[in-house]
Amino acid sequence: MRNELLLALVATGVFLILALFIVSFALLFKRRQLQNMREKELMRSEFEREMLQTQIEIQEQTMQHISQELHDNIGQILSLVKISLANLPLDSNESKARQKVDTLRQLIGKALGDLRNLSKTLNSDYLLQSKLSEALRFELALIEQSGVCRTQLNVEGPEWPLTTQQQLIVFRIVQEVLNNALKHAQATLLIVTLNYHEGFSVQIKDNGKGFDWDKMSGRGAYDKGAGLHNTQTRAALIGAKISYQTAPGQGTTVELRLPEA
Numbered sequence: 168m169r170n171e172l173l174l175a176l177v178a179t180g181v182f183l184i185l186a187l188f189i190v191s192f193a194l195l196f197k198r199r200q201l202q203n204m205r206e207k208e209l210m211r212s213e214f215e216r217e218m219l220q221t222q223i224e225i226q227e228q229t230m231q232h233i234s235q236e237l238h239d240n241i242g243q244i245l246s247l248v249k250i251s252l253a254n255l256p257l258d259s260n261e262s263k264a265r266q267k268v269d270t271l272r273q274l275i276g277k278a279l280g281d282l283r284n285l286s287k288t289l290n291s292d293y294l295l296q297s298k299l300s301e302a303l304r305f306e307l308a309l310i311e312q313s314g315v316c317r318t319q320l321n322v323e324g325p326e327w328p329l330t331t332q333q334q335l336i337v338f339r340i341v342q343e344v345l346n347n348a349l350k351h352a353q354a355t356l357l358i359v360t361l362n363y364h365e366g367f368s369v370q371i372k373d374n375g376k377g378f379d380w381d382k383m384s385g386r387g388a389y390d391k392g393a394g395l396h397n398t399q400t401r402a403a404l405i406g407a408k409i410s411y412q413t414a415p416g417q418g419t420t421v422e423l424r425l426p427e428a
Contacts, residue, residue: 172367175271176374180356180369185328198425199271222360224288224408241380260421269338294334294338295331295334295335298326298328299329299334299338299361300320300361301324302338303338303341303359303361304320306338306342307319307320307342307359310349312346313386314392315349315355316349316355316356316418317355317357318356318357318358318359319356319357319358319359320358320359320360320361321358321359321360321361322360322361322363323360323361323362323363323364324362324363324364325363326361326363327363329367330405332339332404332405333405333425336401336402336404336405336407337369337405337407337423337425340398340401340402340409340423341369341402341423343397343398344371344398344421345359348373348375351375352373352375352376352377352418352419353375353376354375354418355374355375356373357371357372357373358370358371358372358373359371359372365427365428366424366425367424367425368423368424368425369421369422369423370420370422370423371418371419371420371421371422372418372419372420372421373418373420374418375419376415376416376418377414377415377416377417377418377419378413378414378415379414379415380411380413380414395411398421398423402423407423407425407426407427408409408424408426409422409423409424409425410422410424
């Protein structure tokens with residue numbers, strides 16, 4: 168009887184040890200599986216981050232090249248045409264011809280000004296040499312000049328410099344949001360607010376038609392496709408969070424917030 172009891176205890180002990188080994192092995196396997204999944208996800212995120220960074224660098228290089236071409240080639244050609252028009256030997260009695268030439272000179276002068284402005288907004292070197300508020304004020308001034316809608320820039324708190332990457336990406340995100348508002352929101356007022364209290368955030372608000380976020384089909388203002396995806400992926404590069412608040416007839420507010428150092 169005692170032998171049978173001892174045998175049962177030994178068998179139970181062996182079973183418990185075996186069960187404990189199996190459970191430990193399963194937990195270890197699960198832990199390693201989760202670790203591998205995390206490592207793969209990290210590698211995938213890092214790969215996507217590097218790909219996005221490369222795409223943005225290529226875009227910036229392309230825009231800088233276009234900016235240089237506009238300034239050096241088209242700008243110079245227009246300048247030469249303007250000078251040639253100014254030196255045309257017109258008789259003082261040819262008032263109609265002179266009036267047409269003066270009109271052409273004014274139009275070419277305006278085209279030159281628009282080209283210079285466009286060249287500046289495309290040129291990342293110019294953007295990085297200016298304060299963020301100055302670059303955005305220039306961008307909003309161009310919108311005002313178009314007569315499409317009114318704009319307003321607010322700066323709250325003492326402005327301190329962002330990193331090169333942060334400033335460039337923040338500006339491009341704001342630029343894209345403004346373009347989306349102009350194209351789709353039918354807004355008459357755009358307000359950009361830079362906030363330097365307790366970290367950094369930028370808010371872009373319009374008084375446009377807004378939209379139903381939940382029912383949005385992927386088209387129109389701030390669509391869930393390319394427009395929104397671009398702002399979110401750009402924000403992710405600098406660890407920023409971007410949020411949208413909107414409703415039909417109530418405009419749209421977009422806020423970008425950088426992580427606190």
